[in-house]
Amino acid sequence: MMKDNRMDLHTEPFVLNMGPSHPATHGTVRFLLKMDGERILHCETEIGYLHRGFEKHCENGTWTQVFPYTDRLNYNSAIQNNVAYALAAEKLLGITGKMPERCTAIRTIMCELARLADHYTGLGASMLELGALTAFLYFVEARELVWDLIESVCGARLTSNYVRIGGLSTDLPEGFAAHTKQVFATNRVFWTEFDKLLTKNRIFLDRMRDTGALSREDSIAFGFTGPLLRAAGVEYDVRKAHPYLMYDQVDFDVPVGFAGDNFDRYLVRMEEINQSIRIVEQVLAKLPSGPINVDDPAVRNPSKEAVKSRMESMIFHFKNTIEGIQIPAGEVYVPTEGSNGEVGFYLVSVGGGKPWKCRVRPPCFALTQAVGEMVKGGFLSDIIPTFDMVNLIGGECDR
């Protein structure tokens, strides 16, 4: 007689507190997990550990003083936030169509460089957490090279503070095109090595495929944007849907997945790296010459020489600095395609030199709220790739 060995062992779920200081919950988030052994029964996501009152900060500074704060939203791609804010403020000013061509082109280049840096960091860090430290360091090296480029333009690697309302703080340096070409050549090698190490690796595939999947409908319902939405099969990219900067003048593809799992998310990001390189190369090839700032001293400060030699210029400089750029009353929302999804600024002005309201729509917030749904029923280890693909940036999510 075979004894029935499915004895009724008394088990009960236990609560596991993952984070806020846990190696995998970078960006400072907390998961309250209800576990049945290794299986996740329920996952509660708690955010807000990095809240520092971004919106209130903005209301207390001039329009220009907001830029350093935007750097600290998604610090992996700071310039994109700079650009998004500048675009919104310029729309409020009504100078969107009057921006110099060179300024728009350089902004496009810098946005895509920031996207490269962000994807290199995000993908690399994900691999680090899956245990592939070597792949991580290959992409960190690639990111460092991109940061070298950004540093050569604006002097800062991480928090760039590069863009200004109505222009840019500096022009591209000498030999930027050649430097970029050289960096891209190296980074293509890193990309290939990374791809060879992982994309067809059986262990990697098992970890990524069918984990953290969310259907197309659910992704839309949760308000997903960016690579995660595209991985679920929705071809929505702000750069194509609502073109801004030079995106309607360059040729690039939007990679789209179909399964909506972590592997598709990985593939979408990998391909976006190539597309960003493509965009930068195209824009660099037809980079227009000319000024980088609008010719309006009430918006963009006159040059230093003018300020020190001409009375009117000095007055404008003084007024712009002390009182801030005067932006007429109104409200505006401008969406842009950030590395993780739609980054949009909602600005309200009641006239005067300070924003009355500066609200940012962070892509991570919508993605993070779905983490519980994505990992439910999975294994504890599935949180790792899922959360890495969400790529939560605390600075942006918690503001």
Next chain:
Amino acid sequence: MFDYTYLPEPSLVPYLIEMMAKIMFIFTMNVGVFAPVLGWVERKQSALMQDRIGANRADVFGFTLFGLVHIATDALKLLVKEDFIPRGADRTLHYLAPFIALVPALIAFAVIPFGGQYDLWGHKANMVIADLDVGILYVFAVASLATYGSVIAGWASNNNWSLLGGIRVGAQMLSYEVAMGLTLVGVFMVYGSLRLTDIGVAQENFFHWGIFLQPVGFILFITCALAENKRTPFDVPEAESELVAGYFTEYSGLKFAMFWMAEFLEMVTISAVLVALFFGGWQIPFVTHAGLAGFFGFLGPNGAQVATMLVHVGVFWMKVLVWIFILMLIRWSLPRFRYDQLMNLGWKIILPLALANILVTGAIMLLVK
């Protein structure tokens, strides 16, 4: 238990001297050389793979010695660190666990021959500490004892992460020990012995090396051995991104160092077993023992034996080093398994393949005979 057959009757003193010398030698090699130096090798090797420089900051009067000084600073740091025991932990077991983990790692090497047998001034010296006739089974038995250390550490820490790590380690070790034992049955069948010295002697002919006679067994064994070693891609019990540090999350100072040392020593032991079973042990390809002794004939009979012994021992450690290097290459290249995938691999893939390997080996042996 010990096999005293090779012991010449009246000479207990040379026997004791030989025994002590061998134990001292292995202990020095493992604890004094390998455990600390492997930490440095691992840093430098991973740095090499990852286009980095690696640890090179610590110095003594300006000499960094390629980062070797870090060994001393590491040891000093671990010595003076606070020995932290979390509240609610089982203090006795928390203390005991690292010892239970380390001691098996230290003694597992006892049966592995690091050289052949040599006639030295009428005394027959056998380059193995304990020439047991159960040989490799002893390694398995001792290695599975080490599992207790990890499981107890996980249990005694009063921490959910440690507990999960402890459970994982228990399940993983149990699963892979079964598979590992079976992967080697083919080797025992081919050589007709469990005694590692016999297997070593049988590999004097280059084409009788384990890798040629048991290629499938070799691949299966190295997979299981990696899993037993708990290093990437099998470092599920200590997966730092999931379980912080798994079962030794709550350990610091020297007790942490003991777990760390146990891991490195296990790596040395695994490499040594690999060499002893599949890569000819101390043998040099196409050079017989007698041939080598003949080459050193100009040193006189005893001198020739001593020279042969030194060459053989050197060759053995060289092979072990190569294997440690390969194990590290694997460790730095691959991502980590998920817990259930690891179990599937062990039970559903390696175990059936190991059984099939035994069957095929048996069939071929029958046919050849």
